[in-house]
Amino acid sequence: MITIRNLVKSYDRKVNAVDIDSLNIREGEIFGFLGPNGAGKTSTLRMMVGILPPDKGSIVINGYDIEREPLAAKREFGYVSDDPNLFLRLRGMDYLNFLGDMYDVPQDDRKRRIGELGERFELTHALGNRIQSFSHGMRQKLVLIGALLHDPGVWIMDEPMTGLDPKSSFALKEMMRRQADAGKTVLFSTHVLDTAEKVCDRVAIIHRGKILFLGTMEEMRDHFGQNESLEKLFLEITGEA
Numbered sequence: 001m002i003t004i005r006n007l008v009k010s011y012d013r014k015v016n017a018v019d020i021d022s023l024n025i026r027e028g029e030i031f032g033f034l035g036p037n038g039a040g041k042t043s044t045l046r047m048m049v050g051i052l053p054p055d056k057g058s059i060v061i062n063g064y065d066i067e068r069e070p071l072a073a074k075r076e077f078g079y080v081s082d083d084p085n086l087f088l089r090l091r092g093m094d095y096l097n098f099l100g101d102m103y104d105v106p107q108d109d110r111k112r113r114i115g116e117l118g119e120r121f122e123l124t125h126a127l128g129n130r131i132q133s134f135s136h137g138m139r140q141k142l143v144l145i146g147a148l149l150h151d152p153g154v155w156i157m158d159e160p161m162t163g164l165d166p167k168s169s170f171a172l173k174e175m176m177r178r179q180a181d182a183g184k185t186v187l188f189s190t191h192v193l194d195t196a197e198k199v200c201d202r203v204a205i206i207h208r209g210k211i212l213f214l215g216t217m218e219e220m221r222d223h224f225g226q227n228e229s230l231e232k233l234f235l236e237i238t239g240e241a
Contacts (some may be wrong), residue, residue, distance in 0.1 A: 001024070001026060001063075001064055002023075002026065002046075002059070002060070002154065003024050003059070003157075004022065004048075004057065005021075005057055005058045006022075007019075007044070007057035008054060008055045008056045008057055009040075009055055011044055016202050018043050018209045018211040019045050020044065020206075020209075025187050026185065027184060027185055028180055028184070028199040028200060029186070030177065030180045030186040030188075030199055030201050031188075031203070031204070032199070032202070032203040033189040033203070034190065034192060034204065034205045035238070036207065036238055037191075039208065039238075040206050040207075040208070041080075041189040042082055042189070045187075045189060048066065048187075051157055056068070057194075060064075061073045061154055062153055062154060075103065076152060077150050077152050077156050078152040079147055079156045079157070080143055080147045080155075080157035080188075081158055082159045082162070082164075082189075084140045085141070086145045088130070088131045089131070090130065091127070092123070092130075092131060092134070093128060095142065095146060096114055096127070096149060098148070100149055101149075103161050107151050113151070114145065116126075117145040118145060118172050118193070120168075120175075121141040121144065121171065122167070123138060123141045123145065128133075135163075137163040137164055137165060138158070139163075140164055148175075153185065154185045154187070155176070155184075157186075157188040157189070158189050159189055160188055161192070176188070176199065195216050202214070202215060203217065203220075205234065205237050207237075212238065213237050220233060
């Protein structure tokens, strides 16, 4: 579960890049974070995982405040950044073992998880190669495997399907559903409205740092128009139409 209260972040002291009064992301749901470029999605996610400090407000992940108890909070989640270009000189397996050591994943569990996830994302054959030789899609798969290696209770993912081939994208969606059905939490940002409609239990539409809509897709259509396309509803909510 993720709880946000009075979260504010500003980069120029004039306009708030993020200004969220209250947001609860529940256990057992897939939650989609939608919004145009520059809406504040990535800034919010980076504050959730402790990369960016908020100007004010609190973020609590499974009972741990990310600022007051950062190590305990970070053990609760797996994070997929919007930029998979990390540790490029390491070999894929070295990167995964590094993460396994950080999260104290036992060797037997680590081997099993790497084997299962490597097979699911069809990356096992490349784990002995340096990451700098990987394509963007392969790097994205490696980051996903690393984020899920310690079997976290909360998934926080920024555009996780960017660069994935259709088979891997489908596999990730299935894993997200199983994670939520097991009573855990999945949060991801996306620009792909069709993906959000098919996968998410609830969504938040954020624009200029503020949440303009929070609820299910059915609730959005009930409120804004049953006969409108999802794209038109999105544009109307964000004032882009």
